[in-house]
Amino acid sequence: MTNTILTTKINPETRIKPLKNHWLANLSLEFSDTPVGTQLTRTQRKGPLSVQKAFYPEGKDCAHIYLLHPPAGIVSGDELRISVMVKKNAHLLFTTPGAGRFYRARQDLSIGDSKQTQITQFDLAAQATCENFPQETIVYEGADGFNSVDIHLTSSTVYLGWDITCLGLPDSAQPFSQGKYSQLNRLFCDNKLIYHDRIALSPENQLLNSPAxxxxxxxxxxxxxxxxxxxxxxAMRKKLVEQLREQISQAEASDKISITEINGLLVIRYLGQHAQQCKRLFIRLWQLLRPQLINKTAIQPRIWHT
Structure with a gap:
């Protein structure tokens, strides 16, 4: 990683020149703390991205929002850009009603590029809280996907968020072997980069099967x-890590989960074969983390049970 990293925040109003057989979509959301709680106060959208109204299963101070993408998947030429602003003292829980999908990319490049792209950005103001819990992302055999998430926050904000990636459909005898998929996650605090994680999978680099x-x-x-x-x-962070590891030990999943504390950032990783197992474990850890970091009991979004 170089010492200098140039970052560009998403501007949903930027006009992107459409390319051949490209479907571009932008969604920009703003959440504010109001006298009646956290409200969705601004929406800008273009293309097949939208949200339902905010739900309040735990009261007015935390808005639950479901991101909707009616095509239900990303194909070659799609570029989805999602920008979320959580203003001072607001509290957002952001999720999706179902799995995201990067479908098989087009083979005939004469009709357009093969690339499939999703770019997401969260901006948190002072004292804001954001929980970003999308359902799993399924990457189909032959995909050519790029998925990135940038989180910009301050030293007074709270962020809890996960991403779960499933490669291929091995239970249906459709393994992921010839596709390409890159993922980039970055977290900035007070404009300083504190976390940068990138993986790029392709048949050439053999990362799918390499022990490394x-x-x-x-x-x-x-x-x-x-x-x-x-x-x-x-000492406080060390104790919390010990509590998280104890939960994983009780679930007999120590071979699937690693937990690291990096200068105050807790990084919890899963590596295994089952998305639902991963989600159950992550929810279990969230149920421990949320009361300590947000002072609220973990209330699962209703959509997770449908």
Whole structure:
């Protein structure tokens, strides 16, 4: 990683010149703390991205939002850009009603590029709280996908978020072997980069089966937790990590989950074969983290049970 990293925030109003057989979509959301709680106060959209109204299963102070993408998957030429602003004192829980999908890319490049792209950005103002829990992303055999998430926050905000990636459909005898998939996750605090994680899978680099890569596993996932104001000293963070590891030990999943604390950022990784197992484990850890970092019991979005 170089010492200087240039970042560009998403501007949903930027006009992107359409390319041949490209479907471009932008969605920009803004959430504000109001006298009646956290409200969706601004929406801009273009193309097949939208949200339902906010839901409040735990009261007015936390808005649950479901991201909707009616095509239900990303094909060659698609470029989805999602920008979410959580303003001062607002609290957002952001999820999706179902799995995201990167379908098989087109083979005939004479009709357009093969690339499939999703770019997501979260901006958190002072004292804002954001929980970003999308359902799993399925990457089909032959895909050519790029997925990135940038999180911009301050030292007084709280962020909890995960991503779960499933390669191919091995239970249906459709393994992921010839596709390409790149993922980039970055987290900035007060404009300083504190986390940068990138994986690029392709038939050429053999990361799918390499012991230094995925070692033949088809599901990989990361759960990030950052709350500088709540985790003020090293001893407090160490104790929390011990509690998380105890939960994993009780679930007999120590061979699937690793937990690391990096300068106040908790990085929890899963490597295995089952998305639902990963999600159950992540929810279990969220149920421990949420009361300590947000002072609220973990209330699962209703859509997860349908």
């Amino acid at each position: 890569g995925l070692a033949g596993n088809t599901v990989f996932a990361t759960f990030l937790a950052y709350a500088p104001a709540q985790l003020t000293d090293i």
